[in-house]
Every structure is written in C-alpha cells, then in structure tokens.
Amino acid sequence: MITAPERLATPTGVVIAPPALEREQWLDVRRMGIGGSDVAAVLGMxxxxxxxxxxxxxVGELPNQPRDPALDEAAFWGNVLEPVVADVFAQRTGLRVTDGPGTLAHVDRPWMLANLDRVVTDAGERAPSSLLEIKTRSAFQLDEWREGVPDGPALQTHWYLAVTGYPHAHVAALVGGNRLMVHRAERDEQLVEHLVALVGDFWQHVQDRTPPAVDGSAATAELLAHLYEVEADAVTLADPAEVLPLLDQLAELKGREQQLADERRAVENQLKAIAGTAEIVRCRDEVAFTWKQNGPLSVKRFAAAHPQLAETYVHHVPALDTGRLAADHPATYRAHRARRLIVPTRKGNQ
Known part of the structure; x- marks a missing residue:
C-alpha cells in the first residue's frame, strides 16, 4: 500500500503515498482519513x-452502487483538461506550477489527508509556497464563479490549506469549456479550526464505528435505496419509542405539505384570473408575472379535438416490456424494482 518513506513536503504536510497509485491502493489510502473531496459531504453540503x-x-462497508454516467463523463473530462488548465494558469499568472507530491497527511493529525492538483511557486519564492485547485464546470455555473469560489470547492481548498499549512491557495475553474476563472483564497485560521473540529468529530465516529445520523439529503435517499439486499416479506420488530414519533412527524409534515400546496394553488389561481387572456402582466413599469401558452402539449385534449391530425403524428418507440420481463424473470425483475415507503393509516389517525 504505502511504500514511500514519510517526508515533509509542505509546512505541515507529510507525504504518505506517492502519486499515480493503482486504484485499489489509492482507495486503501483514502480510507486512512478524510480527504478534501469528503469534507463537503461530511458537512452535509x-x-x-x-x-x-x-x-x-x-469503514469499508459501502456496497457497489449504480454509477451516474453523467458524473463519470464529467470526471473523465475533468482529468483530461486538468493539465491544460494548469498550463494556462501558469501562462496567465506567470507563476511556476508543478505536479502535486502525492497523498499528504497532516504531520500532527494523520487522518487529515490531501491530494493536491498542483503546487505553486509564488513570485519571489524558490520553493512551492501555495497550491492550485483545478475545476471544470458547466456554463450554468458561471455566475457562481464570477462572485468567487463556490462553497463546495472553497471547503475543499481550505481543507488542503489546513493539511499543508500553506498561507493561501489558487483556484482555477474552466467554466463552460471557454472561460477560465481564477481566484486566490487566503487562509482563514478560524475556518481551519472549525473544519478540523467538525471533521475530526466525524472521524472519531468512524474510529468508534458509530454511524452518523441519517439526514434528509437526496444523496442519502439515493444511498438507502441501494444499501440493503432486500429479503422478500421479511419482518423486523422495531422499538415503538423510536418509530411512532417518526410516523407522527411524517403525518404532520404531509398535512402541512398539503396545506401549503392548497394555499399556493389558491394564490396562483388568483394571479391567473388577473391575467385573463393576457400572457404578460406588468406592474410599475416592469413585468410582474407571465402566464404564457408555452407549456407541454396536452396530448389527450389535442387527440380528442383533432383525432385525424393526431393519428398522423403518432409514432412507436422501443420500450421495455416490463410485464413480460416480470413473468419470465420474476427474481431479476424484483431485484431491480425501487423500494417504496408506505405508511398505512393508523387507528388513532382515522
């Protein structure tokens, strides 16, 4: 796994593994602590x-999950374009940029890990004195990057400052494939202390094998959907003191959700009545709201009104015959069905 001898590569960063490890070796090293790409997730961001x-x-208990092809594609192009962005950053800033030294750990807190994209020798320095974090992002994020480094990359960058001991970092983002946004992030000691404390507490949970509380993020919902091998019709006995308050809370939230939906619909209907036949409503010399006829086509209404014309535009597309699949391969069909959370009506809530 780790073959390189420990050596101090930054003010507080020790090299614990060389660059370009085989994937399995790299994964083993990552499990030795918390890296920059973990920090935003640990903080629920x-x-x-x-x-x-x-x-x-x-803790080595994460099962294999379906990979998002879009995320894999984005990661691929990020890796391909990383050296290009580094070269252009060096050309435009005049700073010397070199490859990162490998996996770093904090000299006093070995669970604090960092894999730097590049290190930078700033003007007037003879040795690397800061780091360069490189990102490739969609054009839709241009406004975020104009204002500075967005939260996720900012946390990752500051974690690297915490590990390395560098006083500042450079962040270069290629946005939309044709806009290079460059920012300088100064080390914030108060933020470093907060990060070390919060992430350190999480790492202690890892050491103690105490899982964190289940949060309400979409990421955790997706994880739970693929986490368990389902046992058909299996029954578990749960503690009423744990389950019943959650069911009460869920019922209350559903009620509030329905009330808000009704209230929102009433307000929207009033606005639609004000618009009447107009598509644009103005107040005080500006557009207050629009109600344009540019939404999805109502297929059923169109087909009922113009059956012959609709028939002209009917076309058949390939589709999975799920009924036949279920009949021919019931076990495989079941294994790929989504799990649904259904709460039956309780007697006390009728």
Whole structure:
C-alpha cells in the first residue's frame, strides 16, 4: 500500500503515498482519513454524497452502487483538461506550477489527508509556497464563479490549506469549456479550526464505528435505496419509542405539505384570473408575472379535438416490456424494482 518513506513536503504536510497509485491502493489510502473531496459531504453540503455514505466508505462497508454516467463523463473530462488548465494558469499568472507530491497527511493529525492538483511557486519564492485547485464546470455555473469560489470547492481548498499549512491557495475553474476563472483564497485560521473540529468529530465516529445520523439529503435517499439486499416479506420488530414519533412527524409534515400546496394553488389561481387572456402582466413599469401558452402539449385534449391530425403524428418507440420481463424473470425483475415507503393509516389517525 504505502511504500514511500514519510517526508515533509509542505509546512505541515507529510507525504504518505506517492502519486499515480493503482486504484485499489489509492482507495486503501483514502480510507486512512478524510480527504478534501469528503469534507463537503461530511458537512452535509454535497448534493451527490452524504455523511452516511462517507462513513460507510471509510469503514469499508459501502456496497457497489449504480454509477451516474453523467458524473463519470464529467470526471473523465475533468482529468483530461486538468493539465491544460494548469498550463494556462501558469501562462496567465506567470507563476511556476508543478505536479502535486502525492497523498499528504497532516504531520500532527494523520487522518487529515490531501491530494493536491498542483503546487505553486509564488513570485519571489524558490520553493512551492501555495497550491492550485483545478475545476471544470458547466456554463450554468458561471455566475457562481464570477462572485468567487463556490462553497463546495472553497471547503475543499481550505481543507488542503489546513493539511499543508500553506498561507493561501489558487483556484482555477474552466467554466463552460471557454472561460477560465481564477481566484486566490487566503487562509482563514478560524475556518481551519472549525473544519478540523467538525471533521475530526466525524472521524472519531468512524474510529468508534458509530454511524452518523441519517439526514434528509437526496444523496442519502439515493444511498438507502441501494444499501440493503432486500429479503422478500421479511419482518423486523422495531422499538415503538423510536418509530411512532417518526410516523407522527411524517403525518404532520404531509398535512402541512398539503396545506401549503392548497394555499399556493389558491394564490396562483388568483394571479391567473388577473391575467385573463393576457400572457404578460406588468406592474410599475416592469413585468410582474407571465402566464404564457408555452407549456407541454396536452396530448389527450389535442387527440380528442383533432383525432385525424393526431393519428398522423403518432409514432412507436422501443420500450421495455416490463410485464413480460416480470413473468419470465420474476427474481431479476424484483431485484431491480425501487423500494417504496408506505405508511398505512393508523387507528388513532382515522
């Protein structure tokens, strides 16, 4: 796994593994602590990964999950474009950029890990004195990057500052494939202390094999959907003191959700009545709201009104015959069905 001898590569960063490890070796090293890509997830600020998933990964209990092809494609192009972005950053800033030294750990807190994209030798320095974090992002995120480094990359960058001991970092983001946004992040000691405390507490849970509380993120919902091998019709006996308050809370939330939906619909209907035949409503010389006829086609209404014309535009598309699949391969069909949470009406709530 780790073959390189420990050596101090940054003010507080020790090299614990060389670059370009085989994937399995690299995964073993990642499980030795918390890396920069884990921090936002640990803090519940990553839309793709939650704290529970990071915990299961670190203790080696995370099952194989379906991979999102879009995320894999984005990661592929990120890797391909990383050296290009680094070269352009060096050209435009005049700073010397070199490859990262491998996996770093904090000299006093070995569970704090960092894999730097690049290190930077700033003007007037003879040795690397800061780091460069490189991102490739969609054009839809341009406004976020104009204002500075968004939260997720900012947390990752500051974690690297915490590990390395560098006083500042550079962040370069290629946005939309044709806009390079460059920012400098100064080390914030108060933020470093908060990160070390919060992430350190999480790491202690990993050490103690105490999983974090299940949160409400979409990432955790997706994880739970694939976490367990389902036993058909299996029954578990749960503690009423744990389950019943959650069911009461769920019922209350559903009631509030329905009330809000009704209230919202009433307000929207009043606005639609004000618009009448108009598509644009103005107040005080500006557009207040629009109600345009540009939504999805009502297929049933169109087909009923123009049956012959509708027949002209009917076409058949390939579709999976789920009924036949279920009949021919019931076990396989069941294995790929989504799980649904259904709460029956309780006697006390009737």
């Amino acid at each position: 990553d839309k793709h990964t939650g704290p529970l998933e990071v915990y299961l990964d670190k």
